[in-house]
Amino acid sequence: MASRVVITGLGVISPIGIGVSEFWKSALTGRSGVTAIPSLGWVPMSDYRSQVAGQVHNFSPEQYLTATQASRVDRYAQFALVASKEALADADLNMTKERPHRVGVIVGAGMGGMVMGEREITQLFKTQRPHRVHPNFIPTITLNSASGIVAMAHGAKGPNLTISTACSSSAHALGQAFHCIRTGQADVVIAVGADASITPLVFAGFCSLRALSSEFNNAPEHASRPFDRRRDGFVMGEGAAALIVESLAHAKKRKARVYAELAGYAATSEAYHMVIPQEDGQEISMTMKIGLESAGIGSEQIDYINAHATSTTIGDAVETKAIRNLFKNRADKIAINATKSLVGHTLGAAGAIGAVATTMAIHTGQIHPTANYEEPDPDCRLDGIRRTVQERKIRYALLNAFGFGSNNATVVFKKFVA
Numbered sequence: 398m399a400s401r402v403v404i405t406g407l408g409v410i411s412p413i414g415i416g417v418s419e420f421w422k423s424a425l426t427g428r429s430g431v432t433a434i435p436s437l438g439w440v441p442m443s444d445y446r447s448q449v450a451g452q453v454h455n456f457s458p459e460q461y462l463t464a465t466q467a468s469r470v471d472r473y474a475q476f477a478l479v480a481s482k483e484a485l486a487d488a489d490l491n492m493t494k495e496r497p498h499r500v501g502v503i504v505g506a507g508m509g510g511m512v513m514g515e516r517e518i519t520q521l522f523k524t525q526r527p528h529r530v531h532p533n534f535i536p537t538i539t540l541n542s543a544s545g546i547v548a549m550a551h552g553a554k555g556p557n558l559t560i561s562t563a564c565s566s567s568a569h570a571l572g573q574a575f576h577c578i579r580t581g582q583a584d585v586v587i588a589v590g591a592d593a594s595i596t597p598l599v600f601a602g603f604c605s606l607r608a609l610s611s612e613f614n615n616a617p618e619h620a621s622r623p624f625d626r627r628r629d630g631f632v633m634g635e636g637a638a639a640l641i642v643e644s645l646a647h648a649k650k651r652k653a654r655v656y657a658e659l660a661g662y663a664a665t666s667e668a669y670h671m672v673i674p675q676e677d678g679q680e681i682s683m684t685m686k687i688g689l690e691s692a693g694i695g696s697e698q699i700d701y702i703n704a705h706a707t708s709t710t711i712g713d714a715v716e717t718k719a720i721r722n723l724f725k726n727r728a729d730k731i732a733i734n735a736t737k738s739l740v741g742h743t744l745g746a747a748g749a750i751g752a753v754a755t756t757m758a759i760h761t762g763q764i765h766p767t768a769n770y771e772e773p774d775p776d777c778r779l780d781g782i783r784r785t786v787q788e789r790k791i792r793y794a795l796l797n798a799f800g801f802g803s804n805n806a807t808v809v810f811k812k813f814v815a
Contacts (some may be wrong), residue, residue, distance in 0.1 A: 402578045402659040403648050403813060406488025406641030408480035409753050412451035412634055412740045416483060421757050423739070425786055427766035429618040430740050431632050437597045439519075447609035449617035450595050451634030451741025469533055470546050471510030473593035476637035476746075477543040478550055481587050484639035485551065488653060490585065492551050499584040501555035502548045503574045505567030507745030507800070508594040510538035515596045543591050555583045561745065563800030564707075566590060567638070568748025572662035572808055574642045584647040590749025591637035603633060606672070610708065621742075622769035623706035623735035624713050624777040631707040634741030638749035640756070657759040660793065661692025661809035669803050673711055678718030681805060685723050685795060688807035694793060696724050699731055701764060701794040702781075703755040706735035707742050714776040716797065721779075729780035732787050738768040748798040748806065755810050759791045 409416065412430025413423035423430070431451050434442055442448050453476070458467035461479045470478070485492070492500065517534050521527060536542060541559040548557050556577055560569045567590020574586035603609050610630040613620035621632040648655055665687065667680040674681060689696060702720065706713055721728045736754045743750055758764045764787040794810040
């Protein structure tokens with residue numbers, strides 16, 4: 398019989414707060430963490446079409462990590478380390494009492510160590526001195542650097558994986574953690590999403606793609622506006638989130654507090670386009686449908702959706718179509734929100750940060766507002782989207798995450814009942 402899978406610990410680093418308590422308090426107020434970017438180093442901000450981002454301010458790695466840890470890993474991996482440390486403490490999981498080969502680490506990351514990567518390639522170009530490239534350059538920029546350093550920091554010797562499916566990366570990481578526990582490969586998995594890519598080249602790339610908001614450079618807090626008629630692109634963000642996922646039997650044995658249960662997961666490819674979703678929404682509908690089937694429930698049982706909702710013109714409209722396709726007349730009865738309206742689009746970390754918001758919504762019965770939802774777009778109108786906190790008893794919830802390369806993920810959460 399497949400193991401029941403529960404969430405027992407949470408950690409988060411975000412533009413609206415470091416730590417779950419601060420993050421959730423800010424989320425419930427609907428406060429935007431999007432600000433003007435003061436500088437991207439040697440490139441003037443005036444040269445960029447978009448000049449705003451969801452940045453993590455006042456983050457000092459030395460406050461949370463040893464000097465060695467802080468100096469040897471990229472910013473995104475620093476975020477992953479701090480979030481996982483908080484999640485383990487929140488779960489009251491003592492690793493010295495665990496069988497290390499039964500504890501896994503699965504990280505979702507979209508870009509990897511871009512801060513060091515761009516810095517070193519710039520220095521090499523300027524100095525023409527290849528022997529001065531940082532000796533830790535390769536192990537620091539590889540996409541699995543965060544999963545490796547998290548495992549080493551906590552002595553986790555079970556499955557160690559990195560998933561990179563662009564913006565769906567950490568939703569897939571959480572889904573794979575679910576499978577890992579359900580099939581008995583581990584007792585505990587530290588599931589993490591992390592990205593920190595507000596760098597000169599990556600930011601320029603998204604600007605060139607014309608994917609970013611550029612109409613609100615003088616009013617940054619209004620730039621990320623999913624489902625709103627005036628949305629004009631997503632806002633880049635950075636951050637990380639970690640969830641401690643374990644079998645119910647293991648959680649009961651150690652008398653752990655349970656936030657919520659993971660009930661299902663779907664991973665699909667639209668096999669359609671590298672950047673835009675199929676415009677009829679059928680493939681996203683199929684992903685959600687497979688997720689429901691995985692959980693063994695029907696569409697009538699979903700009470701809440703944490704939408705992918707990036708604030709792009711096409712993406713939000715297609716996700717709305719998909720929700721209406723699947724849920725039919727119930728679509729307007731489901732509570733829906735967009736965590737990216739608060740923190741921007743944190744790329745590979747987005748699914749994990751959304752998962753923390755979804756878990757907290759189930760645990761507290763409060764669904765955070767969607768910021769800047771001022772002029773509902775007729776193509777995105779769903780009655781369940783609100784600018785204020787919604788009080789709901791949530792039995793089942795969906796988390797959606799979609800990434801470049803036609804990667805779709807849906808994770809199904811459930812109110813925990815012993």
